[in-house]
Amino acid sequence: VKAADAVQACLDRIEATEGSLNAFTHVQGESALSLAQSMDAAGPDSSKPLWGVPVSIKDILASKGDPARCGSKILENFTPFYDATAVKRLKDAGAIIIGRANMDEFAMGSSTESSAFGPTKNPWNTAKVPGGSSGGSAASVAAGQCFGSLGTDTGGSIRQPASFCGCVGIKPTYGRVSRYGCIAYASSLDQIGPLTRNVPDAALMLNVIAGHDTMDSTSATCDVPDYAAAVAAQKDLSGMTIGMPEEYWAEGLAKEVEDSCRAAIAKAEDMGAKVVPVSLPNTKYAVSSYYIIAMAEASSNLARFDGVRYGHREHADDLIDMYTASRSAGFGPEVKRRIMLGTYVLSAGYYDAYYRKAAQVRRLIRQDFLDAFTKCDLICGPASPVTAWGLNEKTDDPLQMYLMDIYTISLNLAGLPGISIPAGLGADSAMPVGLQLLGPAFGEEKLLAAAGALS
Numbered sequence: 001v002k003a004a005d006a007v008q009a010c011l012d013r014i015e016a017t018e019g020s021l022n023a024f025t026h027v028q029g030e031s032a033l034s035l036a037q038s039m040d041a042a043g044p045d046s047s048k049p050l051w052g053v054p055v056s057i058k059d060i061l062a063s064k065g066d067p068a069r070c071g072s073k074i075l076e077n078f079t080p081f082y083d084a085t086a087v088k089r090l091k092d093a094g095a096i097i098i099g100r101a102n103m104d105e106f107a108m109g110s111s112t113e114s115s116a117f118g119p120t121k122n123p124w125n126t127a128k129v130p131g132g133s134s135g136g137s138a139a140s141v142a143a144g145q146c147f148g149s150l151g152t153d154t155g156g157s158i159r160q161p162a163s164f165c166g167c168v169g170i171k172p173t174y175g176r177v178s179r180y181g182c183i184a185y186a187s188s189l190d191q192i193g194p195l196t197r198n199v200p201d202a203a204l205m206l207n208v209i210a211g212h213d214t215m216d217s218t219s220a221t222c223d224v225p226d227y228a229a230a231v232a233a234q235k236d237l238s239g240m241t242i243g244m245p246e247e248y249w250a251e252g253l254a255k256e257v258e259d260s261c262r263a264a265i266a267k268a269e270d271m272g273a274k275v276v277p278v279s280l281p282n283t284k285y286a287v288s289s290y291y292i293i294a295m296a297e298a299s300s301n302l303a304r305f306d307g308v309r310y311g312h313r314e315h316a317d318d319l320i321d322m323y324t325a326s327r328s329a330g331f332g333p334e335v336k337r338r339i340m341l342g343t344y345v346l347s348a349g350y351y352d353a354y355y356r357k358a359a360q361v362r363r364l365i366r367q368d369f370l371d372a373f374t375k376c377d378l379i380c381g382p383a384s385p386v387t388a389w390g391l392n393e394k395t396d397d398p399l400q401m402y403l404m405d406i407y408t409i410s411l412n413l414a415g416l417p418g419i420s421i422p423a424g425l426g427a428d429s430a431m432p433v434g435l436q437l438l439g440p441a442f443g444e445e446k447l448l449a450a451a452g453a454l455s
């Protein structure tokens with residue numbers, strides 16, 4: 001197999017589909033092809049697990065010399081001069097980056113509609129959203145434009161688009177993958193992870209990017225198991241106990257999603273899993289505490305985009321006016337809304353009522369998971385209460401969009417790993433449904449093994 005053939009096949013696919021999908025903010029066909037040709041000339045290298053594999057990278061991750069705009073106008077001229085650690089590890093493993101995947105601006109959203117580069121469409125039905133914020137990653141994988149992608153998940157942005165586009169997406173334990181070179185949204189929640197066509201590919205990619213990095217002080221030092229071997233070895237689910245949280249199978253869950261997920265769980269039982277009820281009683285507070293914490297952190301992280309150090313600058317007579325004009329012109333409406341709300345919840349007089357409360361609730365949500373994992377190995381639920389919705393359907397009502405994150409955000413607040421795997425098509429919408437498996441801290445091996453057996 002030639003690397004150049006793989007790259008060319010992806011570029012042909014991009015040529016045929018990109019006009020209707022808009023999955024990329026930038027395609028680097030020429031550089032990908034010339035890298036592939038030089039790799040072919042040197043010959044295949046079996047020491048590199050991703051040798052010659054074309055991948056896309058979410059526009060939030062730094063890749064030396066490639067534009068990184070984070071879906072935003074404010075970074076329109078920004079080209080990093082270094083690699084994010086996860087990107088560096090992919091390159092070292094022989095992967096070939098063919099483009100930058102579209103995303104919600106600064107990863108704020110659940111539909112990829114807040115991108116300054118226009119929305120990405122769902123390859124299954126181009127009248128629908130691909131999910132978000134890693135919608136370009138999911139769409140590019142689902143449409144065959146690349147073999148895998150790196151996304152980020154702050155509150156579901158890997159798992160939810162994977163579920164909407166019928167691919168596999170894993171959000172690792174907080175600290176499992178270095179965040180160095182990832183443009184920060186909410187630093188205590190952000191994690192990088194793979195989106196792929198199947199579970200073995202996700203295991204392979206996670207093996208490459210996981211592990212300690214001295215450039216990220218929150219990166220974990222524990223060993224990285226051989227995920228790919230664990231997936232290959234797992235034949236059934238005997239001996240495994242899967243918890244079904246009563247709060248996840250409740251009001252608001254679309255019947256077609258519930259039916260598809262229940263069918264997948266019945267299959268898990270046939271494969272030997274024992275299914276038990278568990279409870280995550282603080283789930284009802286997850287959306288409010290997540291959005292307070294995420295917006296608070298974002299308001300502080302995004303202070304660096306001032307028109308001086310990066311990207312877009314508007315000219316004005318004095319410094320403060322220049323900051324204001326640059327930020328007003330550079331950020332889109334969703335980002336501005338979040339900076340304002342985040343600043344508000346952190347301000348004197350409101351901090352105790354909002355931010356501190358949210359941080360306390362976060363601790364309770366984590367405790368819910370710790371308690372539940374004394375009764376089961378993994379937890380299962382839907383990745384999203386609905387299948388992909390129509391373009392523009394929820395853009396006028398941000399709260400409606402936030403509420404759609406109910407099944408994914410608790411996991412980020414708790415710092416735990418989760419994976420979304422395809423569970424067939426919904427009976428009403430004929431759109432993909434994702435089954436989510438949630439694991440204990442550093443339980444990626446178990447998660448991937450179970451997901452592999454089940455799919």
Ligand code: GLN
Nearest residue numbers: 107108109154155156157
């Ligand atoms: N939809 C959530 C938000 O807008 C999650 C986004 C993400 O995980 N980056 O914050």
